[in-house]
Amino acid sequence: xxxxxGTSILLPKPAESKQVSAYFVFYLVTSMQIGxxxxxxxxxxxxxxxxxxxxxxxxxxxSIHVLLWVIYQIxxxxxxxxxxxxxxxxxxxxxxxxxxxxxxYLTVFGIIVLRSFVEVIQVWMFPDLRTWxxxxxxxxxxxxxxxxxxxVIVGLTLLGVIYxxxxxxxxxxxxxxxxxxxLEPIMNHSISDLYQGSKIMTLNYLGFETLFFYYPFIKDAQxxxxxxxxxxxxxxxxxxxxxxxxxxxxxxxxxxxxxxxTLSLWQTVDLPFIQRFEYFGLAIWLFVILPDxxxxxxxxxxGIKELFHLKQKKGxxxxxxxxxxxxxxxxxxxxxxxxxxxxxxxxFYVIYFYIPFIYIYQLIHKKVRKKG
Amino acid sequence: MNWFRKKHNPSSGKEDLSLKELLNICxxxxxxxxxxxxxxxxxxxxxxMVDTTTVNRDILPVLTRNTSLSLDExxxxxxxxxxxxxxxxxxxxxxxxxxxxxxxxxxxxxxMLIPATSKEKRQITIPENEYTVLGPKECFVESLETNxxxxxxxLPIPELYVKEIIVGKLTKTKVVVVFIKGIANEDIVNTxxxxxxxxxxxxxxxxxxxxxxxxxNNSSVFPQLIETERPDRVAGVLSEGKIAVLxxxxxxxxxxxxxxxxxxxxFEDYFLTWHVASFFRLIRxxxxxxxxxxxxxxxxxxxxxxxxxxxxxLYTLISSRSGIPFPPILEAIILELTIxxxxxxxxxxxxxxxxxxxxxxxxxxxxxxxDAGLTSNVLLIVVALAALASFTTPVYxxxxxxxxxxxxxLISAQLLGVMGISICFAFILIHLLxxxxxxxxxxxxxxxxxxxxxKDALFRLPFSQQTVRPxxxxxxxxxxFNPRHNAAKQTDKDIDE
Numbered sequence: 001x002x003x004x005x006g007t008s009i010l011l012p013k014p015a016e017s018k019q020v021s022a023y024f025v026f027y028l029v030t031s032m033q034i035g036x037x038x039x040x041x042x043x044x045x046x047x048x049x050x051x052x053x054x055x056x057x058x059x060x061x062x063s064i065h066v067l068l069w070v071i072y073q074i075x076x077x078x079x080x081x082x083x084x085x086x087x088x089x090x091x092x093x094x095x096x097x098x099x100x101x102x103x104x105y106l107t108v109f110g111i112i113v114l115r116s117f118v119e120v121i122q123v124w125m126f127p128d129l130r131t132w133x134x135x136x137x138x139x140x141x142x143x144x145x146x147x148x149x150x151x152v153i154v155g156l157t158l159l160g161v162i163y164x165x166x167x168x169x170x171x172x173x174x175x176x177x178x179x180x181x182x183l184e185p186i187m188n189h190s191i192s193d194l195y196q197g198s199k200i201m202t203l204n205y206l207g208f209e210t211l212f213f214y215y216p217f218i219k220d221a222q223x224x225x226x227x228x229x230x231x232x233x234x235x236x237x238x239x240x241x242x243x244x245x246x247x248x249x250x251x252x253x254x255x256x257x258x259x260x261x262t263l264s265l266w267q268t269v270d271l272p273f274i275q276r277f278e279y280f281g282l283a284i285w286l287f288v289i290l291p292d293x294x295x296x297x298x299x300x301x302x303g304i305k306e307l308f309h310l311k312q313k314k315g316x317x318x319x320x321x322x323x324x325x326x327x328x329x330x331x332x333x334x335x336x337x338x339x340x341x342x343x344x345x346x347x348f349y350v351i352y353f354y355i356p357f358i359y360i361y362q363l364i365h366k367k368v369r370k371k372g
Numbered sequence: 373m374n375w376f377r378k379k380h381n382p383s384s385g386k387e388d389l390s391l392k393e394l395l396n397i398c399x400x401x402x403x404x405x406x407x408x409x410x411x412x413x414x415x416x417x418x419x420x421m422v423d424t425t426t427v428n429r430d431i432l433p434v435l436t437r438n439t440s441l442s443l444d445e446x447x448x449x450x451x452x453x454x455x456x457x458x459x460x461x462x463x464x465x466x467x468x469x470x471x472x473x474x475x476x477x478x479x480x481x482x483x484m485l486i487p488a489t490s491k492e493k494r495q496i497t498i499p500e501n502e503y504t505v506l507g508p509k510e511c512f513v514e515s516l517e518t519n520x521x522x523x524x525x526x527l528p529i530p531e532l533y534v535k536e537i538i539v540g541k542l543t544k545t546k547v548v549v550v551f552i553k554g555i556a557n558e559d560i561v562n563t564x565x566x567x568x569x570x571x572x573x574x575x576x577x578x579x580x581x582x583x584x585x586x587x588x589n590n591s592s593v594f595p596q597l598i599e600t601e602r603p604d605r606v607a608g609v610l611s612e613g614k615i616a617v618l619x620x621x622x623x624x625x626x627x628x629x630x631x632x633x634x635x636x637x638x639f640e641d642y643f644l645t646w647h648v649a650s651f652f653r654l655i656r657x658x659x660x661x662x663x664x665x666x667x668x669x670x671x672x673x674x675x676x677x678x679x680x681x682x683x684x685x686l687y688t689l690i691s692s693r694s695g696i697p698f699p700p701i702l703e704a705i706i707l708e709l710t711i712x713x714x715x716x717x718x719x720x721x722x723x724x725x726x727x728x729x730x731x732x733x734x735x736x737x738x739x740x741x742x743d744a745g746l747t748s749n750v751l752l753i754v755v756a757l758a759a760l761a762s763f764t765t766p767v768y769x770x771x772x773x774x775x776x777x778x779x780x781x782l783i784s785a786q787l788l789g790v791m792g793i794s795i796c797f798a799f800i801l802i803h804l805l806x807x808x809x810x811x812x813x814x815x816x817x818x819x820x821x822x823x824x825x826x827k828d829a830l831f832r833l834p835f836s837q838q839t840v841r842p843x844x845x846x847x848x849x850x851x852x853f854n855p856r857h858n859a860a861k862q863t864d865k866d867i868d869e
Binding site: 020021121125126134137138141144145148151152154155156158159272273274275276279280282283284286287290 | 676677679680681682685788789790791793794795798799801802803805806815818819820821
């Protein structure tokens with residue numbers, strides 16, 4: 001298929017050897033949703049919903065389940081990735097504009113993940129560490145992984161989940177000194193408080209929408225829906241567990257002053273041969289954020305390939321350079337916070353308004369076509 | 373690498389040589405025998421290549437007795453198998469150099485080649501590098517025929533195919549690809565045969581040459597094919613559906629496709645009960661992790677994160693490190709290099725001397741270095757343990773890789789502490805994810821995740837569970853045997869029945 005001649009505007013379906021089995025969607029969904037956010041989400045939702053914040057975790061998680069279902073409806077009807085579907089639905093120019101927006105969205109996601117991870121490292125481990133130094137090393141890792149193709153990224157995802165899970169066991173230490181009465185009285189917050197909490201919580205679940213981009217790379221993709229929902233359930237379980245441990249360990253006042261509760265909780269780990277476990281935890285956390293970063297870069301570069309007919313190898317380099325440059329501009333806490341807030345708001349609109357919009361538009365489009 | 377794989381021009385002009393010219397070239401060599409029996413026939417051969425007993429006892433007497441017979445009639449009289457009568461000079465040259473006797477009659481343009489190759493070979497000995505307490509104690513030798521005999525003895529089935537390919541312009545080494553047809557994957561077999569036939573090199577001394585040229589990525593530090601000296605191991609992997617390559621003059625066989633975990637499985641694991649074998653495998657994996665990570669962790673913690681050390685341990689460390697003039701990284705690199713030095717010196721020296729040098733050198737240098745205040749004794753313990761741990765790897769090539777891996781980890785630990793170790797590990801992981809062994813993923817069964825293949829990976833489950841062949845070999849016949857046949861014997865009896 002020759003892209004330049006414009007014989008087809010869609011990318012060819014990937015070869016079977018490049019695809020992965022349906023059950024990997026479980027790991028992909030979970031892994032994409034867990035990044036730097038989980039280290040410090042408790043403070044924000046507790047500000048909104050107090051001791052009932054854990055209900056918000058469940059509510060917003062359930063709403064994501066609905067969105068997952070919508071995403072699968074869109075993808076199964078479109079039988080392509082979102083770039084192809086948008087081009088098909090809205091035509092070359094408007095579809096192209098939407099695609100460009102998505103590429104931007106993914107790139108900004110990459111920037112935020114990278115920069116906030118580097119920030120955590122700078123705050124907790126190396127106060128004198130230059131941003132460009134660690135950013136560059138991590139981006140070289142991403143470069144190597146993305147050049148290995150989608151299967152390598154999925155491999156990293158799987159290993160990221162395997163490495164990250166044992167860290168949950170460490171919650172055992174803070175649980176020994178927990179105060180379960182911090183959760184009481186249950187349901188003493190208003191519905192609007194819970195809604196506020198859920199709205200904030202949604203932002204931590206962002207990342208599942210990458211399904212839009214890797215869908216053609218799943219073997220028997222229709223069968224993968226149950227895995228996606230299972231992955232989502234698993235994510236909810238992890239967030240709920242993490243959140244609950246923080247809520248019973250810290251009082252509401254303490255939590256308001258703790259930026260990264262998970263890291264603070266790792267400090268309570270008391271083993272005879274090691275203290276300050278958060279250093280280890282952060283080192284392992286690299287494997288949790290690496291697949292996220294790779295996925296954003298991979299998806300963005302694939303979008304560039306489709307939109308500008310640029311070789312994906314060049315697209316990857318372009319995205320990496322943009323991420324690197326942008327991460328240098330986010331020099332302090334305020335700027336990072338501002339960028340995160342903007343991204344979160346955009347993400348909120350993307351998943352709650354834009355995804356249903358495409359779904360409805362696609363339905364109408366189909367009906368109009370049938371009549372025509 | 374491309375320069376090995378380039379196709380060379382097969383016509384090298386040797387066909388133009390006449391028989392007379394060939395013999396003239398041969399006569400230049402001291403060990404070439406050329407004599408005429410009257411004017412009836414001439415006999416010529418390389419003395420160094422033939423078995424003189426056969427020549428003097430079986431061949432020459434027959435020739436002298438039957439001077440009147442033609443070559444074709446002589447062929448029937450001679451008590452030797454596969455005699456050839458030919459006029460093809462290339463054929464004659466090859467046979468002559470392989471220890472055949474050339475008989476010419478003055479009135480015929482054809483000549484007779486009688487095989488009388490001397491089979492010089494070493495006795496089959498006990499495997500030294502892959503010694504096991506239990507199990508067979510045979511080991512490959514340098515003769516290809518003997519090695520194939522050792523294999524065929526263990527797999528007496530006609531489906532055991534042996535494909536021969538000649539590699540090496542000067543050495544003309546016989547390389548054979550061995551596989552069980554119907555079990556081994558055809559595509560992988562063809563890949564191996566293609567890769568071997570495409571090798572363009574002047575000499576092949578050992579199977580390791582072949583390994584380096586047919587590996588999927590020969591710039592990787594990780595070996596992608598296993599070399600073994602145990603015929604039982606080769607027979608074992610052949611029946612799993614893998615492929616073996618042997619070469620004449622080499623006491624080891626290459627087996628593949630393989631996975632990373634296979635490098636940490638000793639063949640003895642199959643001779644022990646499964647609990648013990650699984651325990652040993654886990655110990656080995658722990659040992660490897662310890663061996664690679666311990667010194668870098670020491671450097672990382674002492675350079676950046678001394679807060680990580682618990683108070684009680686801190687006193688021990690401080691007292692052992694007080695007065696040491698070097699930073700931890702220098703201290704660690706010096707000690708690691710010393711260990712490498714001892715190991716290398718020990719392996720170059722004759723075994724008896726080597727052991728002595730190793731032990732004495734290790735103890736004397738170690739104690740003296742601590743006494744002189746050059747290194748801390750804690751680090752000495754860590755480094756020595758790490759060295760010991762690296763010896764647990766059953767495959768020699770992998771233990772070399774582990775020796776090497778420690779240094780990039782040390783350097784990255786110095787740069788970014790535990791984060792550096794993590795980053796270095798990520799680099800290796802990405803490399804491993806991309807790596808393939810004869811086209812199969814290298815870190816299977818972990819990724820792609822094959823839960824069934826884990827039966828013989830980190831653990832070795834009992835044979836009753838090993839009913840299917842590993843997925844990585846993509847076998848044509850995935851099922852090995854039916855466990856029900858075995859289970860039928862153990863009927864479900866109640867207590868005291």
